[in-house]
Amino acid sequence: xxxxxxxxxxxxxxxxxxxxxxxxxxxxxxxxxxxxxxxxxxxxxxx
Amino acid sequence: xxxxxxxxxxxxxxxxxxxxxxxxxxxxxxxxxxxxxxxxxxxxxxxxxxxxxxxxxxxxxxxxxxxxxxxxxxxxxxxxxxxxxxxxxxxxxxxxxxxxxxxxxxxxxxxxxxxxxxxxxxxxxxxxxxxxxxxxxxxxxxxxxxx
Numbered sequence: 001x002x003x004x005x006x007x008x009x010x011x012x013x014x015x016x017x018x019x020x021x022x023x024x025x026x027x028x029x030x031x032x033x034x035x036x037x038x039x040x041x042x043x044x045x046x047x
Numbered sequence: 048x049x050x051x052x053x054x055x056x057x058x059x060x061x062x063x064x065x066x067x068x069x070x071x072x073x074x075x076x077x078x079x080x081x082x083x084x085x086x087x088x089x090x091x092x093x094x095x096x097x098x099x100x101x102x103x104x105x106x107x108x109x110x111x112x113x114x115x116x117x118x119x120x121x122x123x124x125x126x127x128x129x130x131x132x133x134x135x136x137x138x139x140x141x142x143x144x145x146x147x148x149x150x151x152x153x154x155x156x157x158x159x160x161x162x163x164x165x166x167x168x169x170x171x172x173x174x175x176x177x178x179x180x181x182x183x184x185x186x187x188x189x190x191x192x193x194x
Contacts, residue, residue: 002109005134009125010107014068017076018095025066025095028129034063034152035125039099039110039118040048041139043071043079 009037048096049087054145055094061152065094070105070117073098110136124151126159166190 016025048067058065076096085091102118105111110121122143124133132155154165163175174194
């Protein structure tokens with residue numbers, strides 16, 4: 001693992017789909033908020 | 048993702064934002080939302096769905112499976128200082144337990160506010176511990192399994 005609890009979460013930027021539109025999302029946009037980042041294998045899969 | 052979307056309000060109440068992330072493009076996320084997710088959950092997924100094309104973000108977080116070309120199920124809880132407080136990583140066939148995510152958020156928020164550590168299985172309103180010299184060797188008197 002390249003990350004560790006108690007350490008800073010690496011910042012990232014990505015294209016996102018949100019509320020019917022497209023936008024850029026940066027983790028650092030959410031400074032001062034609690035954030036859950038959920039990775040999953042893929043859209044249209046079953047679990 | 049539908050199960051997180053269905054209980055998104057629980058996280059909103061705790062002032063937690065969710066970002067979901069897979070190697071699919073934002074265009075595919077749109078299709079998934081319109082053709083499937085919106086039929087599973089009223090209104091579909093309410094949080095940003097990130098396109099991690101090439102698995103760059105997954106690689107940063109150690110959850111990108113190069114052989115499969117996908118991100119495995121990694122969940123990271125990040126506090127307002129940008130510090131990772133919790134992480135959980137599962138292989139793809141087993142889905143997550145949303146209730147445990149909410150419990151962890153409540154526990155970490157409690158610790159952040161009060162400085163009191165929360166014992167195993169802690170839920171809001173349950174007993175916490177007050178660490179100090181007096182507690183050494185006395186946890187058994189102050190806390191029982193199931194408290």
